[in-house]
Amino acid sequence: MAELTKNATEREPILQVRNLVKHFPLTQGILFKKQVGAVKAVDGVSFDLYQGETLGIVGESGCGKSTVAKLLMNLERATAGEVFYKGQDISKLSGRALKAVRRNIQMVFQDPYTSLNPRMTVGDIIGEPYEIHPEVAPKGSRRQKVQELLDVVGLNPEYINRYPHQFSGGQRQRIGIARGLALQPEIIICDEPVSALDVSVQAQVINLMEKLQDEFNLSYLFIAHDLSIVRHISDRVGVMYLGKMAEIGTDAEIYEHPTHPYTQALLSAVPVPDPDAREGRERIILTGDVPSPANPPSGCRFRTRCWKAEEKCSVEEPLLAIPERFKGLQTLAAHESACHFAEEKAILAV
Amino acid sequence: MPRDNISKQDEGGGVTTSEILSVAETGGGSAVPLLEVDNLQVEFKTRDGVAKAVNGVSYSVSAGETLAVLGESGSGKSVTAQAIMGILDSPPGRVSGGEVRFHGKDILKMSDEERRKLRGNKMAMIFQDALSSLNPVYSVGDQLGEMFRVHRGASKKDAKLKAIELMDRVKIPAAKARVGDYPHQFSGGMRQRIMIAMALALEPDLIIADEPTTALDVTVQAQVMDLLAELQREMNMGLILITHDLGVVADVADKIAVMYAGRIVETAPVHEIYKRPSHPYTRGLLDSIPRLDQKGQELYAIKGLPPNLLRIPAGCAFSPRCPKAQDICRTEIPVLHPVTEQDGTELPGRGSACHFWKEQIHG
Numbered sequence: 099m100a101e102l103t104k105n106a107t108e109r110e111p112i113l114q115v116r117n118l119v120k121h122f123p124l125t126q127g128i129l130f131k132k133q134v135g136a137v138k139a140v141d142g143v144s145f146d147l148y149q150g151e152t153l154g155i156v157g158e159s160g161c162g163k164s165t166v167a168k169l170l171m172n173l174e175r176a177t178a179g180e181v182f183y184k185g186q187d188i189s190k191l192s193g194r195a196l197k198a199v200r201r202n203i204q205m206v207f208q209d210p211y212t213s214l215n216p217r218m219t220v221g222d223i224i225g226e227p228y229e230i231h232p233e234v235a236p237k238g239s240r241r242q243k244v245q246e247l248l249d250v251v252g253l254n255p256e257y258i259n260r261y262p263h264q265f266s267g268g269q270r271q272r273i274g275i276a277r278g279l280a281l282q283p284e285i286i287i288c289d290e291p292v293s294a295l296d297v298s299v300q301a302q303v304i305n306l307m308e309k310l311q312d313e314f315n316l317s318y319l320f321i322a323h324d325l326s327i328v329r330h331i332s333d334r335v336g337v338m339y340l341g342k343m344a345e346i347g348t349d350a351e352i353y354e355h356p357t358h359p360y361t362q363a364l365l366s367a368v369p370v371p372d373p374d375a376r377e378g379r380e381r382i383i384l385t386g387d388v389p390s391p392a393n394p395p396s397g398c399r400f401r402t403r404c405w406k407a408e409e410k411c412s413v414e415e416p417l418l419a420i421p422e423r424f425k426g427l428q429t430l431a432a433h434e435s436a437c438h439f440a441e442e443k444a445i446l447a448v
Numbered sequence: 449m450p451r452d453n454i455s456k457q458d459e460g461g462g463v464t465t466s467e468i469l470s471v472a473e474t475g476g477g478s479a480v481p482l483l484e485v486d487n488l489q490v491e492f493k494t495r496d497g498v499a500k501a502v503n504g505v506s507y508s509v510s511a512g513e514t515l516a517v518l519g520e521s522g523s524g525k526s527v528t529a530q531a532i533m534g535i536l537d538s539p540p541g542r543v544s545g546g547e548v549r550f551h552g553k554d555i556l557k558m559s560d561e562e563r564r565k566l567r568g569n570k571m572a573m574i575f576q577d578a579l580s581s582l583n584p585v586y587s588v589g590d591q592l593g594e595m596f597r598v599h600r601g602a603s604k605k606d607a608k609l610k611a612i613e614l615m616d617r618v619k620i621p622a623a624k625a626r627v628g629d630y631p632h633q634f635s636g637g638m639r640q641r642i643m644i645a646m647a648l649a650l651e652p653d654l655i656i657a658d659e660p661t662t663a664l665d666v667t668v669q670a671q672v673m674d675l676l677a678e679l680q681r682e683m684n685m686g687l688i689l690i691t692h693d694l695g696v697v698a699d700v701a702d703k704i705a706v707m708y709a710g711r712i713v714e715t716a717p718v719h720e721i722y723k724r725p726s727h728p729y730t731r732g733l734l735d736s737i738p739r740l741d742q743k744g745q746e747l748y749a750i751k752g753l754p755p756n757l758l759r760i761p762a763g764c765a766f767s768p769r770c771p772k773a774q775d776i777c778r779t780e781i782p783v784l785h786p787v788t789e790q791d792g793t794e795l796p797g798r799g800s801a802c803h804f805w806k807e808q809i810h811g
Binding site (some may be wrong): 146158161263267268269296297299300301302304305308323325326327329330352363364367369370371383384385387388414 | 521636638665668669694722743754
């Protein structure tokens with residue numbers, strides 16, 4: 099674990115995640131439910147998030163990235179592991195203490211169509227957090243606060259009495275962001291915030307999020323599957339595969355010097371629009387699908403789809419650490435990667 | 449100028465859209481394109497008025513050729529495809545004008561029965577969401593075999609054998625063992641392969657794939673796209689690939705048609721569009737993709753929102769969002785001009801529906 103804090107700067111992390119585990123039980127029987135197994139959605143994930151930075155989390159569907167988000171928000175109870183917010187373990191909090199912490203960690207959801215209540219006005223939606231945390235804004239000033247928030251996210255403050263259906267997808271996502279900002283949190287967890295939006299609108303929302311980060315010194319945990327957007331917005335990037343962190347490092351380390359085969363395959367599979375950039379680019383096409391998280395492969399979880407897999411990979415689980423061969427070297431390849439045979443491979447990335 | 453006059457404008461300009469596009473045909477095609485869409489118009493009756501989803505779209509596809517239709521939601525790209533297939537929700541939808549010629553014959557004039565015989569047999573469609581397009585209560589073998597039983601009168605036993613053969617063809621491992629499995633027992637990528645198998649079953653001449661990989665993960669996306677391209681080459685089919693992702697089309701398409709608010713705003717052979725777009729909308733789409741050298745800078749964003757189809761702006765529909773819009777853009781609908789080099793040399797297959805395409809392409 100010492101590894102984790104070492105490569106970052108001297109700053110104190112605002113959020114520390116240690117060995118986070120979430121298993122969803124699989125049961126059989128109607129009256130007498132007995133557990134027959136577990137879906138290991140998140141299986142020992144650790145990372146740090148610093149003040150004012152953006153940590154991107156990428157991975158395919160089912161890799162557990164959204165479950166991590168829910169665990170950080172305490173929307174799901176972790177099976178094991180800890181989440182430290184400013185040194186305090188919040189994963190086991192409940193009641194009033196949990197409520198107090200949640201004020202500082204807010205979330206923006208993927209689907210702007212279903213995450214806003216269609217029967218509430220925009221003013222009620224954005225102002226609802228104040229009902230739960232009245233200390234942030236006294237009753238009389240709430241309306242004004244909401245209008246300020248609408249202005250901050252680039253919507254007309256006069257829209258306060260409108261309903262969600264009167265807005266487009268991009269505008270709705272702005273409403274979702276305004277709601278996330280209402281309590282002046284320090285951390286915002288964004289779970290695929292732009293993937294439901296049209297291409298021409300995505301850029302607008304990304305720009306808004308970057309502007310807000312600078313303005314309010316926010317820390318983002320940015321979960322997405324679009325690698326080029328993650329690269330654009332993130333300071334550091336973590337790659338997840340089947341409930342584990344495969345590789346984590348700064349954006350340049352991950353995108354220019356990936357050492358984990360999965361990251362390399364993921365990057366090479368990204369469709370690149372520019373034909374010149376595509377020429378001479380090697381594409382690694384993985385065979386098969388992601389195995390079931392209920393029954394993950396032994397040893398390294400990626401070995402069933404990996405072209406480098408050897409005997410060792412099925413027996414010994416590779417740990418997330420700076421690979422031996424790169425230790426102490428002044429190279430961008432010297433970042434944490436969970437592979438026995440970590441090596442650099444030139445990938446013309448996104 | 450009324451919007452419906454677009455076809456007349458075309459005549460005035462001397463060159464129609466389908467002529468521009470047919471120049472782009474690659475060597476493999478015969479003289480008559482497999483499919484010609486000519487000035488197609490589709491509208492939907494809604495409570496708030498008539499929404500003009502497609503306003504005079506023309507394109508053509510030859511055998512062995514891939515046309516990518518690129519556009520945002522509401523641009524009319526899927527509705528055009530539905531009109532071609534004859535699966536438009538009607539009412540409220542209605543083809544209000546234009547022709548769709550398949551092997552030279554206008555299929556919009558055919559009877560329902562004739563069109564039903566075309567579907568599956570001669571033209572087939574692959575949908576975005578394989579899970580909701582497959583019937584959950586029938587095994588995939590039944591659903592694949594149904595193609596042969598209904599269209600070819602095959603026996604149940606033969607149909608099953610054919611189904612296994614097809615599953616092999618789309619590289620589903622252990623096809624024989626899995627033919628009796630139900631859709632929910634397959635992963636997303638596998639389900640999409642089954643959709644592809646179903647579309648290919650009767651060896652159609654034309655396949656329309658509507659966002660075939662949008663619901664899939666990137667690593668699986670590449671597998672499925674490669675498979676589709678490979679089978680298309682093998683069977684020399686025409687392929688219309690509908691997508692919103694500029695990256696997906698780059699690898700497989702021969703030519704691109706970019707749609708906006710129910711019209712084609714730009715057409716070009718695939719490689720040229722990225723280098724030299726001739727319409728500000730295409731330019732904007734390309735610029736809003738995050739690039740390496742822009743790290744830490746603000747992304748370029750097209751301002752505003754796609755138009756409401758009930759109230760398409762007068763003149764060029766893109767003008768309210770266009771950084772270069774002039775007065776003429778707000779009054780006159782630009783037709784799809786052929787695009788030429790500065791010295792007047794023709795650029796085959798290129799067209800732009802922008803009054804200022806010259807400035808756009810030549811800087």
